[in-house]
Amino acid sequence: MTSVWWVRRDARLADNPALVSAQEDGPAAAVAVWTPAIRLWSGRRRAHLARVWWSLREDTGGALGVRRGPADDAVLAVAREHDAPVVWAAQEFSPAGVREQEAVAAALRADGRELRFIGSPYAVAPGRVRKGDGTEFKVFTPFLRAWREHGWRSPAPDADPDGFVRVESDVDLDQRAAHGDADDPLAERAEFREARIHDQLADFLAGDIDRYASERDRPDLDATSHLSAPLAYGQIHPRTVLAASSRLRSDAARKFESEVAWREFHADVLHHHPRAQRESLTPVIPEDAWATGSEADEAFMAWRDGRTGFPLVDAGMRELAATGTMHNRVRMVVASFLVKDLHLPWQRGAAYFRKALLDYDHAQNQLNWQWVAGTGRDAAPYFRIFNPESQAKKFDPDRRYVERWLPELDTPAYPEPMVDHKAEREVSLADFQRGKELR
Numbered sequence: 001m002t003s004v005w006w007v008r009r010d011a012r013l014a015d016n017p018a019l020v021s022a023q024e025d026g027p028a029a030a031v032a033v034w035t036p037a038i039r040l041w042s043g044r045r046r047a048h049l050a051r052v053w054w055s056l057r058e059d060t061g062g063a064l065g066v067r068r069g070p071a072d073d074a075v076l077a078v079a080r081e082h083d084a085p086v087v088w089a090a091q092e093f094s095p096a097g098v099r100e101q102e103a104v105a106a107a108l109r110a111d112g113r114e115l116r117f118i119g120s121p122y123a124v125a126p127g128r129v130r131k132g133d134g135t136e137f138k139v140f141t142p143f144l145r146a147w148r149e150h151g152w153r154s155p156a157p158d159a160d161p162d163g164f165v166r167v168e169s170d171v172d173l174d175q176r177a178a179h180g181d182a183d184d185p186l187a188e189r190a191e192f193r194e195a196r197i198h199d200q201l202a203d204f205l206a207g208d209i210d211r212y213a214s215e216r217d218r219p220d221l222d223a224t225s226h227l228s229a230p231l232a233y234g235q236i237h238p239r240t241v242l243a244a245s246s247r248l249r250s251d252a253a254r255k256f257e258s259e260v261a262w263r264e265f266h267a268d269v270l271h272h273h274p275r276a277q278r279e280s281l282t283p284v285i286p287e288d289a290w291a292t293g294s295e296a297d298e299a300f301m302a303w304r305d306g307r308t309g310f311p312l313v314d315a316g317m318r319e320l321a322a323t324g325t326m327h328n329r330v331r332m333v334v335a336s337f338l339v340k341d342l343h344l345p346w347q348r349g350a351a352y353f354r355k356a357l358l359d360y361d362h363a364q365n366q367l368n369w370q371w372v373a374g375t376g377r378d379a380a381p382y383f384r385i386f387n388p389e390s391q392a393k394k395f396d397p398d399r400r401y402v403e404r405w406l407p408e409l410d411t412p413a414y415p416e417p418m419v420d421h422k423a424e425r426e427v428s429l430a431d432f433q434r435g436k437e438l439r
């Protein structure tokens with residue numbers, strides 16, 4: 001009997017319970033769905049996904065099928081073609097992921113078939129870690145403690161790379177993976193193979209991890225794991241990452257694990273509060289404080305294009321536009337600038353990140369934005385406002401990062417600061433005070 005493995009954010013053969021289950025009764029039919037929502041992504045982000053699935057197809061001996069969505073139509077079609085009564089998948093917890101899996105389950109049910117879940121993109125599924133009284137954690141540090149105490153399973157056994165039946169595709173991954181690349185895209189695609197991601201983790205843990213605790217905030221140095229995109233697409237499971245880091249006894253390894261725990265905490269918050277994807281969890285300032293109209297639009301474009309006149313902000317936004325990534329510290333600085341210096345709603349910045357970020361993950365993005373804006377759970381208080389100049393001095397002391405992304409820095413072509421940070425800080429503080437009085 002053939003079962004279907006519906007590939008979601010789990011593009012891997014290692015430590016994948018859904019795939020192992022699908023192969024239990026013989027070779028599985030694997031399908032990934034190119035959904036209509038992907039059209040809204042930047043070309044670079046689309047090409048990234050195509051390369052991830054291209055690599056997965058290589059690892060399945062060419063058997064993976066990639067189908068045009070929506071998911072309910074595509075998954076049902078593959079189940080019918082392979083006469084499969086059961087489809088296995090990892091469970092999602094974000095509002096869109098839940099909607100999608102409900103639609104797939106309903107379509108299969110109506111056809112006498114079944115969607116079965118096993119596993120999720122997290123070491124501990126959202127909603128599991130709770131306080132003694134059964135309620136959710138609102139603050140990260142006690143969540144971290146309880147999450148560690150809860151613990152997680154050991155990695156699942158590797159799936160069988162020969163255990164697949166071929167599924168036809170109607171999406172041309174070769175064409176999509178090559179998007180906009182003048183160079184040979186095949187060479188770059190090798191970087192996306194699952195085995196390479198495991199090497200990347202091993203190299204990081206064997207080397208850079210020692211510098212992690214002290215240098216992870218430095219965008220001019222390369223001291224972090226770069227695992228966020230592989231985690232976002234599920235090329236590696238956090239359980240695999242945690243199993244490897246737990247073998248190290250250093251403080252740096254514990255710090256690294258606590259960053260992975262932020263990923264789990266944000267997913268937990270979004271699970272309990274689906275509205276957090278759009279609305280501030282804590283409405284700290286009055287609604288009328290947000291900038292609107294054409295001046296706000298121009299300010300937004302200057303921010304997006306890296307023309308604010310604040311080098312660390314501009315370098316970050318240029319890095320994002322050029323590569324689809326940005327260092328965590330710089331993400332915090334550009335986000336704070338948009339909200340507290342330009343008074344634009346965090347949702348606007350988050351929407352641009354969604355288009356551009358290769359490691360885009362809905363829960364991480366929306367809740368990190370809320371964290372910086374001071375509107376989320378366990379948020380930095382609204383009145384803690386990043387000064388983009390002192391952040392630059394502290395975390396890019398030799399100006400290596402800003403010089404890399406701003407060739408015109410120190411020439412007349414570089415713009416003057418678009419706002420007076422001190423004055424805008426006062427405006428934000430006054431808005432915050434007004435908000436307090438209204439609450």
Ligand SMILES: Cc1cc2nc3c(=O)[nH]c(=O)nc-3n(C[C@H](O)[C@H](O)[C@H](O)COP(=O)(O)OP(=O)(O)OC[C@H]3O[C@@H](n4cnc5c(N)ncnc54)[C@H](O)[C@@H]3O)c2cc1C
Nearest residue numbers: 224225226227228259260263328331359360361364365368
């Ligand atoms: C405004 C803003 C938006 C963000 N959007 C995203 C996003 O869409 N997707 C995303 O994966 N991360 C997001 N982050 C978190 C963080 O910036 C990235 O995870 C990090 O830069 C990835 O680099 P790394 O893999 O080298 O991290 P490392 O420092 O090596 O950390 C290891 C892993 O821990 C997790 N992690 C680290 N920091 C955070 C954090 N603050 N929140 C949640 N998980 C974390 C990531 O999975 C990361 O791969 C955002 C942060 C901010 C401030």
